[in-house]
Amino acid sequence: MTRPIEAIVVGASAGAVQALSRLLPNLPATYPLPILVVVHVPPERSELATLFGAKCRLRVKDAEDKESIRPGYVYFAPSDYHLLVEDQRTLALSVDEPVLYSRPSVDILFESAADAFGDAVAGIILTGANEDGAAGLAAIANAGGRAIVQQPHEAFASAMPLAALARCPQAEPLTLDAIARQIEAWAS
Known part of the structure; x- marks a missing residue:
């Protein structure tokens, strides 16, 4: 039997705001799991936390370096920083090189979450126009976690979901x- 999910990681790019707007605002203020989100955004300051903070009942914020991961929060990777999960279940920010031209990188978040949470993490790849997230989702699946991909035909941009399904065939579309x-x- 697999352990209950303790954290959810989400990656998206083109079309992300619309997709996340269908997922996050409906969650109740009492939702008990942390949700960590990487969206490919330009290097200038991102307003995603502000935008979703106004729409959601959950607490929404930009992730901060060395911050403890708390239940019931949505953490967005700040623009131009990689977001990682450390072994102590704290967040880390990095300015290491972009991955697949992206910083923040979905792969970096997902791979570090797989290392930290093992089979108690769920990874979700949403709409996007590159392959970022495919390797990270495979890492989550290989650690025993849950791997989910938005149906490519429904995505605003299908490249990210298609790449994730190709790299991680056990993912559920x-x-x-x-x-x-x-x-x-x-x-529950």
Whole structure:
């Protein structure tokens, strides 16, 4: 039997705001799991935490270096920083080189979350126009975690979901509505 999910990591790029707007605002303020999100954004300051903070009942913030991961929070990777999960279940920010032209990188978040949480992490790849996240989702699946991909035909940009399914064939392709139901189910 697999352990209950203790954290959810999400990666998205082109079309991310619309996809996340169908997943995050419906979660109740009492939702018990942390959700860590990487969205490919330009290096200038991102307003994603502000935008979703106004829409969501959960607490939403930009991740801070060495911050403890707390339940019921949505953490966004700040623009131009990689977001990592450390073994002590704290967050780390890095300015290491971009991965697949992206900083923040979905792969870096997902691979570090797989190392920190093992089979108690769920990874979700949403819409996007490159291959970032495919290797990270495979790392989560290989650690025994749950791997979910937005149905490519439903995605605004299908390259990221298609790459993730090719690299991680055991991932489950789901519609956004089904992903929303799954996120809610992990809380129980």
